[in-house]
Amino acid sequence: MPGEGARTWLIPDAYLPSAGAGRVAGHEAICILNTGDQAARVEIDVYFEERDPHLGVAVTIGPRRTRHIRTDRPEMLGGLKIPRELPYAIRLRSDVPIVVQYSRLDVTQPNLALMTTLGFATA
Amino acid sequence: MPGEGARTWLIPDAYLPSAGAGRVAGHEAICILNTGDQAARVEIDVYFEERDPHLGVAVTIGPRRTRHIRTDRPEMLGGLKIPRELPYAIRLRSDVPIVVQYSRLDVTQPNLALMTTLGFATA
Amino acid sequence: MPGEGARTWLIPDAYLPSAGAGRVAGHEAICILNTGDQAARVEIDVYFEERDPHLGVAVTIGPRRTRHIRTDRPEMLGGLKIPRELPYAIRLRSDVPIVVQYSRLDVTQPNLALMTTLGFATA
Amino acid sequence: MPGEGARTWLIPDAYLPSAGAGRVAGHEAICILNTGDQAARVEIDVYFEERDPHLGVAVTIGPRRTRHIRTDRPEMLGGLKIPRELPYAIRLRSDVPIVVQYSRLDVTQPNLALMTTLGFATA
Numbered sequence: 065m066p067g068e069g070a071r072t073w074l075i076p077d078a079y080l081p082s083a084g085a086g087r088v089a090g091h092e093a094i095c096i097l098n099t100g101d102q103a104a105r106v107e108i109d110v111y112f113e114e115r116d117p118h119l120g121v122a123v124t125i126g127p128r129r130t131r132h133i134r135t136d137r138p139e140m141l142g143g144l145k146i147p148r149e150l151p152y153a154i155r156l157r158s159d160v161p162i163v164v165q166y167s168r169l170d171v172t173q174p175n176l177a178l179m180t181t182l183g184f185a186t187a
Numbered sequence: 188m189p190g191e192g193a194r195t196w197l198i199p200d201a202y203l204p205s206a207g208a209g210r211v212a213g214h215e216a217i218c219i220l221n222t223g224d225q226a227a228r229v230e231i232d233v234y235f236e237e238r239d240p241h242l243g244v245a246v247t248i249g250p251r252r253t254r255h256i257r258t259d260r261p262e263m264l265g266g267l268k269i270p271r272e273l274p275y276a277i278r279l280r281s282d283v284p285i286v287v288q289y290s291r292l293d294v295t296q297p298n299l300a301l302m303t304t305l306g307f308a309t310a
Numbered sequence: 311m312p313g314e315g316a317r318t319w320l321i322p323d324a325y326l327p328s329a330g331a332g333r334v335a336g337h338e339a340i341c342i343l344n345t346g347d348q349a350a351r352v353e354i355d356v357y358f359e360e361r362d363p364h365l366g367v368a369v370t371i372g373p374r375r376t377r378h379i380r381t382d383r384p385e386m387l388g389g390l391k392i393p394r395e396l397p398y399a400i401r402l403r404s405d406v407p408i409v410v411q412y413s414r415l416d417v418t419q420p421n422l423a424l425m426t427t428l429g430f431a432t433a
Numbered sequence: 434m435p436g437e438g439a440r441t442w443l444i445p446d447a448y449l450p451s452a453g454a455g456r457v458a459g460h461e462a463i464c465i466l467n468t469g470d471q472a473a474r475v476e477i478d479v480y481f482e483e484r485d486p487h488l489g490v491a492v493t494i495g496p497r498r499t500r501h502i503r504t505d506r507p508e509m510l511g512g513l514k515i516p517r518e519l520p521y522a523i524r525l526r527s528d529v530p531i532v533v534q535y536s537r538l539d540v541t542q543p544n545l546a547l548m549t550t551l552g553f554a555t556a
Binding site: 314315332333334339341342343345374375376377378409410411412413415417420421422423424425426427428431 | 441443444445446448478480481482483485486520521522524537539541542543544546547548549550551553555556
């Protein structure tokens with residue numbers, strides 16, 4: 065049975081903040097939920113302000129699983145190293161319906177700040 | 188009269204943070220609004236990264252009522268104990284239309300951080 | 311010309327936090343945008359966990375205007391006094407299309423925390 | 434090929450906070466993603482509570498590019514100077530589909546606070 069959601073998701077405000085010096089490193093998470101009973105094959109495209117996008121980072125989310133992808137961990141993004149403190153944007157395209165939420169944790173000051181939103185779903 | 192909203196809601200980025208040591212404990216809330224004139228019977232499914240989901244936690248929201256479910260209170264989740272500091276995701280399915288919003292309060296540092304989003308609505 | 315948006319909006323997670331002791335008082339804002347060329351007559355309903363809703367608070371937003379309603383100011387809610395530190399929820403119904411966003415500023419600790427989301431639009 | 438998204442976007446809760454005195458100035462960002470292969474010509478309208486809107490600020494986002502517009506930088510808004518600490522609202526209209534997310538960083542207290550949401554998409 066296919067899961068709920070959509071196949072294309074867009075996140076205009078991505079930004080990997082400074083890691084900071086505290087117990088928790090500043091980071092972003094691209095959180096994917098696959099409620100279906102087959103694996104979701106997802107391609108992630110990364111858009112910039114001043115250069116061409118980096119296309120086609122492949123990730124897989126198992127059936128009935130969630131995956132919270134940390135953008136500061138290249139091993140979770142097929143080796144792609146996201147630069148810190150640079151505005152960018154994200155597109156995800158999946159072969160099956162998924163749901164995508166984006167969150168950021170900033171520790172530029174001693175106390176953390178959080179923000180989150182669903183991605184924009186289409187198709 | 189049925190209420191407004193949708194029957195299925197999805198929240199990919201759930202995470203019960205450390206309780207911390209301050210006056211306010213770190214927590215999440217799954218906030219449900221039932222504007223209809225009959226009770227909403229809701230089943231909550233919890234998805235993980237590395238194991239099979241926990242399905243079918245039953246909660247009821249009365250007619251013309253809201254319910255803010257704290258995920259750190261097993262008595263509000265049919266006894267289910269959500270582990271702290273573990274990424275997970277949530278699906279809610281209701282027999283009548285409802286609206287669902289997810290919020291998190293993090294007190295890992297001395298000052299709290301907040302985030303919120305609507306769930307993704309479908310069906 | 312009618313404005314953009316929808317006529318019914320729902321916000322499940324409303325909560326007026328402690329005012330705190332700092333320069334900025336803890337508060338919520340229900341932010342309405344009316345891009346049309348006639349006034350929007352809006353009725354606000356307030357839902358609780360343990361008692362019947364308070365229905366029909368009337369507010370008006372002029373044509374091509376925004377209004378950021380502070381829930382801690384009864385004079386902006388037809389005299390309705392929202393209790394602090396009590397979970398509640400909000401419905402807005404308008405005679406013309408509007409757009410509604412909800413934000414909260416919490417100063418329970420010395421440093422403020424912020425969260426925001428669009429309302430859920432229907433009809 | 435046209436990009437994903439919608440042509441009209443609305444943000445009811447805009448507010449440019451105090452710049453503060455820390456390393457990071459309090460600010461807002463209107464973040465636009467254009468995944469299509471032609472430039473997006475966008476007009477931004479700014480709505481107020483007590484006066485007529487300021488219409489038609491023109492910005493362009495190149496094909497396959499993102500742009501994070503800081504509202505405290507008039508040079509990114511065709512010279513328009515947004516007043517600080519005044520509630521307002523934003524409409525964006527594009528000639529091609531785009532996706533729009535709004536974020537705010539508040540440093541009124543020593544530690545920053547963050548909030549974000551997608552705009553409301555229509556047409």
